[in-house]
Amino acid sequence: MQFLNRDFYNSNNILGYINSSIQALINMNTVILSRKEYMLFFYIKEDFTANYFSLYTADIDLECLGFSVLQRNTRHSIEAFLDLVNLSHDSDYLSVMEHCADRNKQYNSKYHSILRGSCNIPKKYKIATQMYNENIPRDLLTISSKTNNYTHPNVFVDILNYNDYDKKLEILRNLxxxxxxxxxxxxxxxxKIFNNNMTPILTCPTCPFPNPYFKNCSQCFLNEEARFQNLIKNALITYTNPFQNPYYQ
Ligand SMILES: [Zn+2]
Structure with missing residues (x-):
């Protein structure tokens, strides 16, 4: 039996930190709630949360499809992220998103040289990197194209066996x-969009800046991010079963 390391689910974690930080931002400025950028952020956060909790009870030894829930949500999250990047550069990009939602609507002609009548994740990536010079890892595009196989209940994906440990952990790490x-x-x-790039000050339980006058929670964010990254890289799984299944012991 293999499960995601329980340290991922410590009460202090990156998801809890970001939730609190965004809530502090909203408390200062409720207009954020009505903005498209916030809706895209919310999609990304929901995808992350769904993935995170779908792994809570998953026995990785029994996984055979390659984490199909994560694959679907990750594709969705990458698309929302590219939309957010592009929209943050130019409000005219909203016309591209409208076109994706309703093909009868026209997108702004400035996007035609890339879109040429159709819209997909690689084209949105191209807008971000070529029109807006954003530096987004190409790996993200590679992962999103691999997830294409999982948008439908495809029975022609490679089946993973009980013993394909390395393969499974590599897929999981990448996702x-x-x-x-x-x-x-x-x-x-x-x-950046709503708070001049400043990190709201929180009462973080692990804050390295106890003096409120010198508080800088951007460091708390970096610490949580690094901790999660380290778990992915060095301590992904546990062999201890955190549950007892009454039907099978
Ligand atoms: Zn802090």
């Missing part, structure tokens, strides 16, 4: 890293 990247980058973008 979790992509989710951490979209969540933390989207969080940073929200701070």
């Amino acid at each position: 979790l890293s992509a989710n951490l990247y979209t969540l933390t980058s989207a969080y940073k973008l929200i701070l």
Whole structure:
């Protein structure tokens, strides 16, 4: 039996930190709630949360499809992240998102040289990196194209056996890293758009700045991010079963 390391579910973690930080931002400025950028951030956060909790009870030994829930949500999260990046550069990008939602609506002609009548994740990536010179890892595009196989209940994906440990852990690491990247980058973008790039001050339980006059929670964010990254890289799983299944022991 293999489960995700229980340290991922400590009461202090990156998801809890970001939730509190965004809540502090909203308390200062409730207008954020009505903005499209916030809706995109919320999608990304929900995808992350769903992935995170779907792994809570999952016995990785029994996984055979390659974490299909994570695959679907990660694809969704990457698309929302690219939309957020592009929208943060230019409000005209909203016309691209409208076109994706309703093909009868026209997108702004400035996007035609890339879109040429159709819209997909690689084209949104191209807008971000070529039109807006954003530096987004190409790995993100590679992961999103691999997740394409999981948008439908595809029975032609490679089946993973009980013993394919390395393969499973590699898939899991890549998916979790992509989710951490979209969540933390989207969080940073929200701070940039709505708070002049400043991190709200929180009462973090692990804050290295106890003096309120010298508090700087951007360091608390970096610490939580690094901790999650380290778990993905060095302590992904546990062999201890955190549950007892009454039907099978
Ligand atoms: Zn702090």
